[in-house]
Amino acid sequence: MLTTDEGLDTQGAVRRANLRRALQLVFLNSGAQTRAGIARATGLTAATASSLVAELIESRLVAEGEQAASTGGKRATTLSVDAGHHLILVLVIQPLRANLVLVALDGTPVASRRVDYTEATRDKILDEVVTSVVTEFGDRLLAAGVQLPGTTDGRVVLESVQLGWESVPLAERFEHVLSVPVLLVNDVDAEAVAEAGLEEAPSGYRLFIHLGGGVGAAVTLDGELAPGPRDRAGEIGHVQVVFGDSARVCRCGQRGCLESAASLEAMLGDQFSDALDVSEICALVASANGGDVDEGARALARAIKLISALLDPTEVVIGGPAAHLGARFLDRVRQESEYPARGTAQVPIRYADPRASLAAGAAQAVLTSVLGVRWNPQQLRAVSPSVSASPD
Amino acid sequence: MLTTDEGLDTQGAVRRANLRRALQLVFLNSGAQTRAGIARATGLTAATASSLVAELIESRLVAEGEQAASTGGKRATTLSVDAGHHLILVLVIQPLRANLVLVALDGTPVASRRVDYTEATRDKILDEVVTSVVTEFGDRLLAAGVQLPGTTDGRVVLESVQLGWESVPLAERFEHVLSVPVLLVNDVDAEAVAEAGLEEAPSGYRLFIHLGGGVGAAVTLDGELAPGPRDRAGEIGHVQVVFGDSARVCRCGQRGCLESAASLEAMLGDQFSDALDVSEICALVASANGGDVDEGARALARAIKLISALLDPTEVVIGGPAAHLGARFLDRVRQESEYPARGTAQVPIRYADPRASLAAGAAQAVLTSVLGVRWNPQQLRAVSPSVSASPD
DNA sequence: CCAACTAAGTTCAGTGATTAAACTTAGTAG
DNA sequence: CTACTAAGTTTAATCACTGAACTTAGTTGG
Numbered sequence: 001m002l003t004t005d006e007g008l009d010t011q012g013a014v015r016r017a018n019l020r021r022a023l024q025l026v027f028l029n030s031g032a033q034t035r036a037g038i039a040r041a042t043g044l045t046a047a048t049a050s051s052l053v054a055e056l057i058e059s060r061l062v063a064e065g066e067q068a069a070s071t072g073g074k075r076a077t078t079l080s081v082d083a084g085h086h087l088i089l090v091l092v093i094q095p096l097r098a099n100l101v102l103v104a105l106d107g108t109p110v111a112s113r114r115v116d117y118t119e120a121t122r123d124k125i126l127d128e129v130v131t132s133v134v135t136e137f138g139d140r141l142l143a144a145g146v147q148l149p150g151t152t153d154g155r156v157v158l159e160s161v162q163l164g165w166e167s168v169p170l171a172e173r174f175e176h177v178l179s180v181p182v183l184l185v186n187d188v189d190a191e192a193v194a195e196a197g198l199e200e201a202p203s204g205y206r207l208f209i210h211l212g213g214g215v216g217a218a219v220t221l222d223g224e225l226a227p228g229p230r231d232r233a234g235e236i237g238h239v240q241v242v243f244g245d246s247a248r249v250c251r252c253g254q255r256g257c258l259e260s261a262a263s264l265e266a267m268l269g270d271q272f273s274d275a276l277d278v279s280e281i282c283a284l285v286a287s288a289n290g291g292d293v294d295e296g297a298r299a300l301a302r303a304i305k306l307i308s309a310l311l312d313p314t315e316v317v318i319g320g321p322a323a324h325l326g327a328r329f330l331d332r333v334r335q336e337s338e339y340p341a342r343g344t345a346q347v348p349i350r351y352a353d354p355r356a357s358l359a360a361g362a363a364q365a366v367l368t369s370v371l372g373v374r375w376n377p378q379q380l381r382a383v384s385p386s387v388s389a390s391p392d
Numbered sequence: 393m394l395t396t397d398e399g400l401d402t403q404g405a406v407r408r409a410n411l412r413r414a415l416q417l418v419f420l421n422s423g424a425q426t427r428a429g430i431a432r433a434t435g436l437t438a439a440t441a442s443s444l445v446a447e448l449i450e451s452r453l454v455a456e457g458e459q460a461a462s463t464g465g466k467r468a469t470t471l472s473v474d475a476g477h478h479l480i481l482v483l484v485i486q487p488l489r490a491n492l493v494l495v496a497l498d499g500t501p502v503a504s505r506r507v508d509y510t511e512a513t514r515d516k517i518l519d520e521v522v523t524s525v526v527t528e529f530g531d532r533l534l535a536a537g538v539q540l541p542g543t544t545d546g547r548v549v550l551e552s553v554q555l556g557w558e559s560v561p562l563a564e565r566f567e568h569v570l571s572v573p574v575l576l577v578n579d580v581d582a583e584a585v586a587e588a589g590l591e592e593a594p595s596g597y598r599l600f601i602h603l604g605g606g607v608g609a610a611v612t613l614d615g616e617l618a619p620g621p622r623d624r625a626g627e628i629g630h631v632q633v634v635f636g637d638s639a640r641v642c643r644c645g646q647r648g649c650l651e652s653a654a655s656l657e658a659m660l661g662d663q664f665s666d667a668l669d670v671s672e673i674c675a676l677v678a679s680a681n682g683g684d685v686d687e688g689a690r691a692l693a694r695a696i697k698l699i700s701a702l703l704d705p706t707e708v709v710i711g712g713p714a715a716h717l718g719a720r721f722l723d724r725v726r727q728e729s730e731y732p733a734r735g736t737a738q739v740p741i742r743y744a745d746p747r748a749s750l751a752a753g754a755a756q757a758v759l760t761s762v763l764g765v766r767w768n769p770q771q772l773r774a775v776s777p778s779v780s781a782s783p784d
Numbered sequence: 785c786c787a788a789c790t791a792a793g794t795t796c797a798g799t800g801a802t803t804a805a806a807c808t809t810a811g812t813a814g
Numbered sequence: 815c816t817a818c819t820a821a822g823t824t825t826a827a828t829c830a831c832t833g834a835a836c837t838t839a840g841t842t843g844g
Contacts, residue, residue: 011799011829013406014405072813073821075810076821077822219702235704236698427792439832465841469792469793
């Protein structure tokens, strides 16, 4: 397999880099890419492009398709992502349930399943579910991604308040069972990756802010998670941004935390919970106290302004349940985040695209880490659990 | 030359990558590195290491030194940075003067000069100075770095309020005269790079905050400027962090800007100016209004907390004239930036190392961009203008 | 003082990946 | 039916690294 081994020191690395480039072109233009097209796009020779494609076909990452229409000479053989073999397992762990999706390389889900559990049964049930994947799909498995609330370095769950975990080497545990690489991904990071992946050509920094029961942020660069250690990055919920009388006491004990003002509980009232669906959220929005919403918007805008000034992002995206808060909230955030500094244009702020699915971000993160490749927006949108619930 | 041509496609890229790796080892361990050592450290063969070194010597980037003491067999030939040929030109542009330093590859300054000008004569005098460098050192010039206050993408000065420039293609202009690559660097970015370079093995994100007449920030990752577009990044001076009665009106028109509370004017009074030397600053600190200092510390801490929560940096460094504010200010900043979130350790905050010189950051940035290499702390410290003033 | 050992560094044939150019295949256009 | 065009493939040459043999120059022990 072409395990992404960044670093062009030895010649094998050149081969891997070129395989990656060729594969990326097929992913971005699946069904319309050709050997000649790869040669043109990479600057490599037709001979090399052919050789790369042969290897990719051999590895069952790429498949030949129809003959394309002629453009004056021999008709080209189209290439597309081979959806028939490799599968990526995505496991979305939440406090009381998990969604498991097996995604083909073209983004389509091959199987999905939902399991419910209690805190007490969670570990056992998760192990069972993962084991069942091995017996059913073991030979086709390419890699796995585990999306969860909490901080992680990709291998170990450093801390998850929601799951009650601390320093759990989950990747290692699952790798023993699955025998393929396992990547742990923070849930907000996954959302951010999915959101960025819906752009045709994501470029520059993008600040993603998840607003729900909690508040978290993630930064992507050119569509991937910003490089560098992200262990505890993005945990901005308990930064103080409200001062004076309007600062509320937060559940963390501090006063004036971003979360105490801009979480959906704070803005929509205690009826809000992360389990609500879109229509329920909209109903809450309709009956919400406008003052609370404005206060949340102001608090959020303060955080956005500071971060934007530091990073100069292309765009700020508000995701999570808050993406359904409607025009008033968004307008307020935009207003309050105007930054009068000379020459600095206002950062565009928008809601997340609701077409991003639950499992898409983790799947994309795994695809990047294992094959060094990203899906095009259509493929990414295809990734969706569409869970036909089946509790164990 | 091994112009870092980060286009990782063909096999020549392997050679360039390995040349860079070998050169970096010589830079980090100048005078103590050997061919055998390079082979061991890189995992390449002794044959390859020899061949790489031969090419580096040929390019006059590396020079052979003494024979090292035997470690049981033949004595090794030590390798060091060739300080005898290539020069990096650093031009530090300030509103009313510029410092020009020619730095050898080992970091030692070969020549330096200071020119004073008015806003009206600035452009002409700068051109003259640069031209004079060509006649004197043209054949030895490797690259040039221009450090200036203002936003830049490396090629164009996007905007500099201090210099009254907007969209000035300065790199192009100087390249025409110098015939070597020219890189524009924001002054705070340069400071941050110099500061990070003083660490033996800089790793992770490091947040650098310049506090002087203005306030700016820069983020480094593993000792280099964080990747991605930095055009307008770091301009955090006019973010609102003070609210209520204590919010002062800032010169930008807003109230409660970080700069209005934490700039040295705000904390030390109108007597402060960026032209003061260390002892004058210390004198001002001694007679400063403690309340103003505390207020500035609080404002700064708010910004630090939010950014730290987002980036999870290894360290926060306060630089610029503020590095001489003393224990009280730093203690206050540390206190106020305590972040009670679960599990999150307090971010270490410290003053910048005063040993970083004016031109070091820009020189290091150029070295990275042209040779893909960084100096070791001793070499970096050697870079200093030690300007024996000589107005034109 | 010489033989045995060790480490540094060089030489040279061999291997893997890419290139350039010739060639094959399969279409369109007149 | 011939000329042309574009997609691929084949093959010899080139470039960079490896592995192994070799040279150089030191240390150590008898």
